[in-house]
Each structure stands twice: as structure tokens, then as C-alpha cells.
Amino acid sequence: MTTQEATQAATQEATQPTPWYAEFFGANDLYTDSDIEYQDPGLTREMVDCVTALVPPDSHPRLLDLACGTGRHSVPLAAAGYRVTGVDQSPHYLAQAARRADHAHSTGAVFTRADMRDLSAFADGGFDTVVNLHTSFGFFATEEEELQVLREVRRVLAPGGRFVIDVINRDAFLRQTSEVFGAHPRDRFVIRTYDDSTGRTFLHEEIFDPLTSRISWTVTEPAAPGAPVRTSTADYRVFSAHELTGLLRRAGFTCEAVYGDYARTPFTIHAPSIVVVATTA
Structure with missing residues (x-):
């Protein structure tokens, strides 16, 4: 080269x-x-x-x-x-x-x-x-x-x-109940949950695209007063x-x-x- x-x-x-x-x-x-x-x-x-x-x-x-x-x-x-x-x-x-x-x-x-x-x-x-x-x-x-x-x-x-x-x-992921799934505007499925078991709160949003079998997973830690919000997104195929x-x-x-x-x-x-x-x- x-x-x-x-x-x-x-x-x-x-x-x-x-x-x-x-x-x-x-x-x-x-x-x-x-x-x-x-x-x-x-x-x-x-x-x-x-x-x-x-x-x-x-x-x-x-x-x-x-x-x-x-x-x-x-x-x-x-x-x-x-x-x-x-x-x-x-x-x-x-x-x-x-x-x-x-x-x-x-x-x-x-x-x-x-x-x-x-x-x-x-x-x-x-x-x-x-x-x-x-x-x-x-x-x-x-x-x-x-x-x-x-x-x-x-x-x-x-x-x-x-x-x-x-x-x-992937098939087990999609068998979650209809109460968990919500309709996304682009014909995808959305799961929103949170976890506070460690004493810190994390918000999780998973968007599944059935045309690609990809999950867009966003993790967010809400900000304490005066601190920035922490958030990051993964995008992977299942x-x-x-x-x-x-x-x-x-x-x-x-x-x-x-x-x-x-x-x-x-x-x-x-x-x-x-x-x-x-x-x-």
C-alpha cells in the first residue's frame, strides 16, 4: 500500500x-x-x-x-x-x-x-x-x-x-404476552420495562423489527438533580x-x-x- x-x-x-x-x-x-x-x-x-x-x-x-x-x-x-x-x-x-x-x-x-x-x-x-x-x-x-x-x-x-x-x-422472546407488547408506529413491537432492584433505576426499551429480526435496546438511567441522563442503544439481530x-x-x-x-x-x-x-x- x-x-x-x-x-x-x-x-x-x-x-x-x-x-x-x-x-x-x-x-x-x-x-x-x-x-x-x-x-x-x-x-x-x-x-x-x-x-x-x-x-x-x-x-x-x-x-x-x-x-x-x-x-x-x-x-x-x-x-x-x-x-x-x-x-x-x-x-x-x-x-x-x-x-x-x-x-x-x-x-x-x-x-x-x-x-x-x-x-x-x-x-x-x-x-x-x-x-x-x-x-x-x-x-x-x-x-x-x-x-x-x-x-x-x-x-x-x-x-x-x-x-x-x-x-x-427469538421465538421465545416473541411469545411474551400481548399486555407486554405495544404497537410501534413502524409496525414493530415495543417492550418497556424498568429495574430498580440494585437501588438504582434503569429504564429499558426493546423495539423488535420483524422484517430484520433485530432488537433496538435502549438503556437509560434517569438523571439525579444536576446530573446528566445516561443512555445507550444496542442494535443486534436475534x-x-x-x-x-x-x-x-x-x-x-x-x-x-x-x-x-x-x-x-x-x-x-x-x-x-x-x-x-x-x-x-
Whole structure:
């Protein structure tokens, strides 16, 4: 690349709008402050136990935690016996993950910044296991970009490696009662709730677009007197089980099992989650 081409590329990148996930998972910590599930140590333990049951560390020790965030899963997975590499696009979250590991005196987890669509920092077949947990998929604008994520996961998995992915079940999300749903002017569905269980109040608005299966989720913390309002919006796609397994097959995976929760209950349309174990075989 010439100097002129590099300058043009840098200028083009600088003029691109900031993607939602760079702000939502950023330094304001609104997501981690407001997501009760994220803060639940019991749920985190269930997720880690699910992974260890599906892909034991003695047979699949080299683990990539894709979209690792603040190390919520990476550190306990390292404690369970895996050699963990956590990857995330947020430098703020990666710094928190490193502090979490230091606090736990963990030597089995390292953290690297990368876009999940481009894992070129890692060699082909460098991992025995890849995990992508707590609906950390569906973030990009096109299906081809989501396929690129899955193709990169398959590339970095060793022969016989396993990929464990966990996302919200779109069909269960839509089975909420009509009293919860409200009509949106653009023929979408709206759910508005609030939570004050932590002593702080957070307002949640989820707008579902049936033409794209995307949820626009806005979190707002009302302002105290004299303080600014904190608000941030995520915009991600949710999947039915057949859609997710279809994408995995297109990326070259074999879907070994599909569960409906972290207890590994067989999947049904009413299940809260879609937990897929996919293999490179």
C-alpha cells in the first residue's frame, strides 16, 4: 500500500460512523451497571459449568473466549483448567478483564483486542474450543458479516474442535404476552420495562423489527438533580434455532447438539436460549 493509499484508507475510516457496539460496550459502563443477568454470579457459574460439561478442559484445553467483555467467563474458565485467550473489540473491557484476572491471581487467561470478523492474529487450528456466550453474536449489519465471524471461528479451531454459542431464542422472546407488547408506529413491537432492584433505576426499551429480526435496546438511567441522563442503544439481530444452525452449517460446521438453557435441557420453541455445540468434524 502506498502512502497516498494509506492516507485515503485512514481518512475513510475516520469518517465512518462509530458502530453502536463501540459505544454501548464502552467506557460509560451503562451496560454492565444495568444488566442484572450480567451481574448475577450464579448465572455466570451456570454458563461456565455448561461449557465444562460440553467441552471438558482435559480434552479441549486451548479455549478462545470470543467477545470476552470484562472477563466474566474467561477468568472462571481459566480456573476450571482451560488455557484461555479472551478476545474483545473494547479496550475498556479488556482492561477490566485483565484487572479481574489479576484480582483472581489467574495465570491461565490472556486478553487480546480483535474484531471477531478478523481473527488473523491467530493461527489456523490454534484452539480446541471457542465459546461465544450471553448473546454476543448478531452485532453486524449484514448476514455475510455474521458468516465471516463463523468462518473465522472454524478456521482457528483444530480438527475435532468444538464451538459453543449461546444466544437468546427469538421465538421465545416473541411469545411474551400481548399486555407486554405495544404497537410501534413502524409496525414493530415495543417492550418497556424498568429495574430498580440494585437501588438504582434503569429504564429499558426493546423495539423488535420483524422484517430484520433485530432488537433496538435502549438503556437509560434517569438523571439525579444536576446530573446528566445516561443512555445507550444496542442494535443486534436475534435468531430462531433453524436460522442459527443454518448459518453454522453454511460456515462449514456440523451441529452436534442444541439445548434450551445452561442446564443442557433439550431445545424447544419455548426455551429461553439457544445453546449450540458445533464441531469441525
